[in-house]
Amino acid sequence: MALWGKGRRFRSRLLTFFLAFATVFVTVAMVQYPKDAFDSAIMGLNLWWNVVFPSLLPFFILSEILMGLGVVHFIGVLLEPLMRPVFNVPGVGAFALSMGLASGYPMDAVITSKFRKDQLCTAVEAERLLSFTNTADPLFMFGAVAVGMFAMPELGATIALAHYLSSFLVGIIFRFHARGRDRQTPDAATPPGNIVLRAFRALYGARQEDKRSMGQLLGDAVKSSMNTILLIGGFIIVFSVFLRIVSVMGVTSVLETAFSWVLSAVGFSVNLAPSLVSGFFEIDIGTMAASQADAPLVEKVAVAGAIIAWSGLSVHGQVASIVIESGIRITPYIFGRLLHAVLAVLITLLLMGSGGVMPAMFSVPVAVMPGGGWSPVFWLTRFEQMGYLALVCTATLVALSLVCHAGRRARVLIKK
Secondary structure, X not given: OHHHHHHHHHHHHHHHHHHHHHHHHHHHHHHHOXXXXXHHHHHHHHHHHHHHHHHHHHHHHHHHHXXXXXXXXXXXXXXXXXXXXXXXXXXXXXXXXXXXXXXXXXXXXXXXXXXXHOOOOOHHHHHHHHHHHOXXXXXXXXXXXXXXXXXXXXXXXXXXXXXXXXXXXXXXXHHHOOHHHOOOOHHHOOOOOOHHHHHHHHHHHHHHHHOOOHHHHHXXXXXXXHHHHHHHHHHHHHHHHHHHHHHHOOOHHHHHHXXXXXXXXXXXXXXXXXXXXXXXXXXXXXXHHHHHOOOOHHHHHHHHHHHHHHOHHHXXXXXXXXXXXXXXXXXXXXXXXXXXXXXXXXXXXXXXXXXXXXXXXXXXXXXXXXXXXXXXXXXXXXXXXXXXXXXXXXXXXXXXXXXXXXXXXXXXXXXX
């Protein structure tokens, strides 16, 4: 125990020294390259203002209101028969899953952190939930990546299907995470009675416990959501500057060498190494670089899928800043991202076979295609599509959960 304690203190000191050195290094580099730092900060600010702010803020506010009204508790009871056996998380996790599927990063982190603060899940359950619900926006994959970057709309189905299948596999694998320190939430033991009536009782009970008026609830939702969106904007700007600085100073060449070795080992073109370096830090830049690389199509799509699954250090920084106050460890989340990236590559290769492309299964409205500018019509259509996807995902999960519940009740009656 004494040796373990000394080793832990040594790692803590080493991490402290490294972070201090890295911060000083970046600060000096910003002074040495002020124009690059300024330009990259402006680019990050434009990305946040034009894309992140208008697309995520309404969903942040709505999720806060839905939790205050007890709707999330209602969904949690209905979806417990599905989420607990499959992913070993409480039923409310389906709300984070649905919102994450519809609106992308880092919506699920915001919701999971809120669940943990409100004692709707344990720390271990929150880590499991965060490991597989942190998914990309489907409109990003169908529109920005397949259409805007690859100029092949038919690739959207392949990229999205590989992304979501690998995400669900991560969730199933992570159901065994930290079983030794697992303390399940009270709703793990399903009480008797009609599940729909129990769901309505849970909604009413949660609303009575909250006790805030609708005006106060709306005000708190807007205030909390604005704080979160500003925090995300700060991380986007910081990582935009950091990526430009390390690129200018040649630090990325070391990573490029490492990624070239990995690509050669798996039989991929080394021309994809620069895209992996960019994607290691930022998802949009990395996927764009993968689409433009001089490599076979199947390899470019697989690498793009890995970058989307990994999501970049920029997103990881946003997630860490959101969940740190709720006591959720970030290490399991990072391992989940790595596993998601590997599985996404394997499933993409299986779907595309010997270089073929799956037929397009969904269409993307013209208003959400890239290149048309960020007009009010664009954002209204995007909000409509994201809301529609969230409702469809939730309804599908509820239907599956009710089927599971009915099957379980039938087995109990047969045994009697």
